[in-house]
Amino acid sequence: MASVAVRMKWIDCHNHLQFFGAGAAESMVAAMVAAGVVRAVVNATGEGDWEAVAALAAAYPERIVPAFGIHPWQAQEVADRWQERLRELLGRFPQASVGECGLDRRVAAPGVAVQGSVFLVQLRMARELRRAVTIHCVKAWGRLFEALAVEAPPPRFLLHAFGGSLETARRLLPLGACFSCSGHLLQPRQAAVLEVFRRLPRERILVETDAPEMLPPPEQVSHPLPENRNHPANLSAIGAGLARALGMSVGEFAELTSNNARECFGW
Numbered sequence: 092m093a094s095v096a097v098r099m100k101w102i103d104c105h106n107h108l109q110f111f112g113a114g115a116a117e118s119m120v121a122a123m124v125a126a127g128v129v130r131a132v133v134n135a136t137g138e139g140d141w142e143a144v145a146a147l148a149a150a151y152p153e154r155i156v157p158a159f160g161i162h163p164w165q166a167q168e169v170a171d172r173w174q175e176r177l178r179e180l181l182g183r184f185p186q187a188s189v190g191e192c193g194l195d196r197r198v199a200a201p202g203v204a205v206q207g208s209v210f211l212v213q214l215r216m217a218r219e220l221r222r223a224v225t226i227h228c229v230k231a232w233g234r235l236f237e238a239l240a241v242e243a244p245p246p247r248f249l250l251h252a253f254g255g256s257l258e259t260a261r262r263l264l265p266l267g268a269c270f271s272c273s274g275h276l277l278q279p280r281q282a283a284v285l286e287v288f289r290r291l292p293r294e295r296i297l298v299e300t301d302a303p304e305m306l307p308p309p310e311q312v313s314h315p316l317p318e319n320r321n322h323p324a325n326l327s328a329i330g331a332g333l334a335r336a337l338g339m340s341v342g343e344f345a346e347l348t349s350n351n352a353r354e355c356f357g358w
């Protein structure tokens with residue numbers, strides 16, 4: 092009996108392809124496409140990598156959608172008039188979103204007050220320009236709700252690598268939040284967060300690698316790299332693992348998360 096090969100199509104809603112260096116991009120994008128990863132949102136982290144992300148988006152317009160922003164860990168390094176340069180960059184890339192930005196109380200410096208002022212500017216810009224915004228939030232949920240009360244988010248925004256509680260998720264849902272899960276969630280110590288994802292509305296779930304960070308367990312590493320770096324082409328193996336963990340078929344999960352990514356980012 093002839094078997095029909097089902098071709099999955101995945102969208103990586105959050106990675107940092109620029110961290111691998113410009114010379115690595117061609118082979119990495121080819122590996123992603125060969126693995127069924129048809130698109131990736133490549134997130135900048137500060138002014139120092141905005142142009143690298145812009146260059147990737149210009150070189151691979153079918154495959155890479157950029158996000159430009161200031162990561163909370165870099166909030167103290169902003170130069171004068173960074174807002175103008177960010178706005179200009181978003182104008183150059185109409186499909187770009189704002190990110191990665193947010194709040195992180197796990198790091199000692201910069202403090203959340205510094206992080207918060209840079210975050211609020213980005214929230215406002217995303218809303219004004221009608222762009223999605225990708226939020227990194229670690230141990231700062233109270234601060235996040237305060238920020239969202241000061242600057243309302245755009246209609247759709249993404250909590251990347253969401254690690255909060257079900258109660259937190261339920262407060263974020265009516266505001267328009269989407270939530271992405273990485274292969275990290277398949278580590279045994281992440282069982283509680285996986286349980287939160289099982290209870291989220293399916294139409295708000297996206298999938299990401301966060302490459303080169305967040306290496307999944309060995310079974311999901313289809314493309315090993317030195318120094319435990321996570322290859323963005325691992326997404327299809329990660330997605331298959333997450334589909335099983337969430338009680339969905341792999342095809343159903345690929346289609347669901349790809350549709351949700353298009354909806355969240357407004358493509």
Ligand SMILES: [Zn+2]
Nearest residue numbers: 105134191301
């Ligand atoms: Zn990230």
